[in-house]
Amino acid sequence: MALLVAQNVDSDLYGVTADSSQMLSFNNYTEEDTYNELNEISDQNLPKTEDERVSPTVSEQEPCQDGILDEESISSGLSNMGRTADGTEITFLHLTLPGYSLVDINILESYIYLQKLEVPYNKLTDLSVVSFMPFLVELDASHNEISKLLDFSPPQNLQEVDMSFNLIDEMGDLSAHHALTKLVLDKNYLSHISGIESCVALQHLSLAHNNIKKIQNIENLSLKYLNLRGNQVEKVENLSSLKYLQHLDLSGNNISSLQGVEGNRVMEILDFENNQIDDIDEIEHIKDLRLLRSLNLLRNPIQETADYRLSLLFRLPQLSELDRHRAEAEEKVSAVNLFSPPPEVIAAHDHRRCMVYSTLRAAKVHMSTLPNIETPYPILVLSGPLGAGKRVLAHRLVEEFGKYFGLGISHTTRSPLPAEMEGKDYKFVSPDDFDGILRKGDFLLTYQTSGHSYGVSLNAIETVAEQGLACVLPMEVEGVLSLKLAYFQPRYILLLPLDPKRQEERLQADGGLTSSQITYAVARTQLYQQTHQDKPGFFDRAIDTSDLENAYSQLSRLVMTYLGMESTGTESSGAELRDRSTPASRSSSHVESGSLPQSGSQRQGASSASSSVRTWSKPSGNPTLKQSSPGLQNQRTGSSRQMNSVEKASFERRKSAAKSAAAGIVPKPLEQLVDKPPGTAPGESQFDLGPNKPLRPKTVPSSLPYHDFYSTSPDSSVPSVASDSHLSNISEAGGISPSGSPISDEDGSRPASGISFASDKPALPPIINSPEQDNDPEY
Known part of the structure; x- marks a missing residue:
């Protein structure tokens, strides 16, 4: 009914x-x-x-x-x-x-x-x-x-009209329909838009599959939805005044550019499927649409662009749907890692390449890794931006402390500056030669900065290690990130010019750089400052190099402190070398003492050696050598964190390979890449374990030097077993002697009974200011 x-x-x-x-x-x-x-x-x-x-x-x-x-x-x-x-x-x-x-x-x-x-x-x-x-x-x-649109006296509140799939060829005057909010005229014979200028309440307009060639006569309407699918539109225009537009469908037209949409700030959905958009740079027109969540560019030439989907997700991270497929979080991460990866990702990629190529070579025991497996080869890294003076300070350090340090010469693809010399500052090679060296597996690490490639080869370190010296490596912060993934455990010193005018003047004096390159180099100083601030322990010490003479004085004093050569009075109380803004770094720490007993035969054999031995820390039995820096705390105190997973895996692989090589077992080239538990150490019978000798294989000649530069930072730590290992001594002759050399007392009458070593490094390192800056709050 x-x-x-x-x-x-x-x-x-x-x-x-x-x-x-x-x-x-x-x-x-x-x-x-x-x-x-x-x-x-x-x-x-x-x-x-x-x-x-x-x-x-x-x-x-x-x-x-x-x-x-x-x-x-x-x-x-x-x-x-x-x-x-x-x-x-x-x-x-x-x-x-x-x-x-x-x-x-x-x-x-x-x-x-x-x-x-x-x-x-x-x-x-x-x-x-x-x-x-x-x-x-x-x-x-x-x-x-029906051939005529709304050809009747309008009802009082007619709001929604659907007259799609009819024979309408003219919209006519719709000003009488003032309450109209939705108008659907799909699949008719309309050739232009007209008659709706006075429909101020209109929010939904659909004119799909008509013969419309131009978007017009819709200015200042309250449209939220506009559908012009399947027409003959060639240009997006007259949309800037539609401040409420959220959904625009222009699929199936002849549009070749996204220009014209950038003014619609509340746009959420864009559909440009089956058009003629072919340039990836067209995305720039919509990158500022922060509310855009869905974009459809299917069946456009732009899809032939390499890494098309990741490129769009990188440029438009706000998207939740692209080409009718959900944009997953993993895709967005991959997009960032591909087009603008963080420095850590770049360093991991470079490290992986170097490791893969190096493992394809025949296994070899390097001077920088043996004979003491638990003690990493000593490396001092001087890091800072261009114009910080790191190379000048490295040369001076090697000249003054030539019995302890040697300079590692890196490779680079850039052209030499006027003040640089081939083989002394860098080995300048072409990009093809650089790639060839990399593929041969010669590089320990590579990194890129300012459009050029840099690499540190194992041969550069081995050349220094064969002389019984510690290696000094000047490098940028990108190189530090890569080196921290390797098996070495260097000390990292940050050289940072806090006065940008001094840095700029220094770069101009060096010559060879354009004004834009100088500006870029000065701006990169902020990257080093931010890294030092955000990553406590990333650098072991920081020195202001606005004044190079004062900077070198502080650097040499710091090195002497590490070597145990400095008097207590010149240490400047340790606290001045720390970050005054970090309460935890103000607390004093003490070097734990210990003795390394020596047999009579060892003392007798060492009596002919020099009596003035310098090490990274103070010998416990010799009052003539000063107390080390208070920041050098034994690793047993817990101030250093353990290795992260990447560092630990790298360290364990190298440790296993070294043990196997010492036992006469040569690992296959690719075995070091496989993550597995380190190999079992050879039996006791394979090692010479004298009562006072450090662990060393019998197969290594007694003349093979021991390397003694072991220290860790809160950011680059080693397994706790290393805290109990003893370090060998850097001899007066520049070599690293295989056993502890005697150290005389104040009267020179008798040798010391043992040597104490500090295996830890300070907590958060400060920027060491020049004396005149100590009271300046800006520093």
Whole structure:
């Protein structure tokens, strides 16, 4: 049963069924009475038998003979009972008549209270009957044969109209439809947009699959959704005034540029599928759309770009969907690592390449790794930006302390500066030669900065190690990151010019750099300062090199402190060498003492050696050598952290290889890349374990030098077993003697009974200021 409110009859309102056979008066009725009576009438019209319910009548199977709407079809399409617009009556508000092949619906003139009319998939050409429905809100007349848009007197609040798939070729003037919020005219014959300039409430406009060539006449509308899919648009234009636009669909057009969308700051969805966009730089036009979450560029030439998807996710990290596929977090990380990786990722990549190529060579025991497996070869790294003076200070340090240090010569692909010399400062090679050296496995580490490649070869370190000296390596911070992944355990000194004018003047005096290169070099100083601040322990010490003379004085004093050569009075109380902003670094620490007993034969053999032995720390039995820096604390105190997983894996692989080589077992080239537990050390019978000798294999000649530069920082630590290992001594002659050399007492009458070593380094290192800067708050 279906019920509609009819006209007033004798001042009483009546309810009438679709077939007018039953009347229901609403005068003096309560709402409950009304619903009860409506239900009774509905029960009377329900099928009584099972067959009647299952088998519809012939009229139900073929409604609306000759395409003319009848009451029976209306009764089957009515739904959503509710109050009329004025709130005084109860009636059906929705009428749905899809696929009835209707050509005439004039019978609906009396259904004035309808609020939603759906007549899709018919053959209608005229909708003038809508003029009799003043309360109509939604109209769906899609898939008909209508040629004129909204050709009827507008209802008071008509908001949503769907007239897609019709024969409309002109939009006409829609200014009378002031309440219109949604207009769908897909699949018509429209060639331009017009007539909606006054529809200020319009939020949804769909004109897909028409013949529109230009976006126009939509300025200053309140559009949130605009669909122009499948037209002939060649340029995105006239959208800047649509400040509420969130969804734009321009797929299936002839657009070659994304320019024109950049002004829509609240844009969330862009669909440009099947267009002519071919340049990856077009993404620059939409990179500032911070709310953009979905972008579709399928079937565009741009997809042929190498690493297309990662490139877009790198440029548009705000996307959650790209080309109809979810943008995963892993993809975004991969995009950053590919196009702008953090320095740590670059260092890991360079280290991996060097390791792979080096393991393809035949295994070899290097002077810088044996004979003492637990003690890394001594390296001093001077790091700082261009113009910091690290190379000048390295040369002076090697000249003054030539009995202890040798300079490691790195390779580079850049051209030499006027003050640089081949073989003394760098080995200058072409990019092809550099790549050839890398592929031969000769590099310990490589890094890139300022568009040039740098590399430190194992041969550069071995050349210094064969002389029994510690290696000094000047390098940029990128090289430090790579070296920290290797098996060496250097000391890292940061050389930082805090006065940019001094640094700039120094670079200009050196010559060979353009003004832009100098500006870039000065700006890179901030990178070193930020690294020193954000990564405590990354550098062991920091020195201001604005004044090179003062900087070298501080550097030499620091090295002498490490060697145990400095008097207590010149140490300047240790606290001045620490970061005054770090309370933890102000606490004093002490060097733990220990003795290394020596047998009589050892003392006798060492009596002919020099009596003035310098080491990284103070000998416990010799009062003539001063107390080491308070920051040098034994590793047993726990001030140094353990290795991270990458460092530990590298260290263990090298340790295992060294033990195997010492036992006469040569590992295969690729075995060192496999993460596995370190090999079992050879039995005791394979080593010479004298009562006072450090661990050394019998197969190593007694003349092979021991390297004694062992120390750790909070950032580059070694396994705790190394804290108990003894360090060999750097001899007066520049070699590293295989046993502890005697150290005389103050009167020179007797040798010391043993030597104490400090294997730890200070906590957070400060920038060592020049004396005149100590009270300056800027430093």
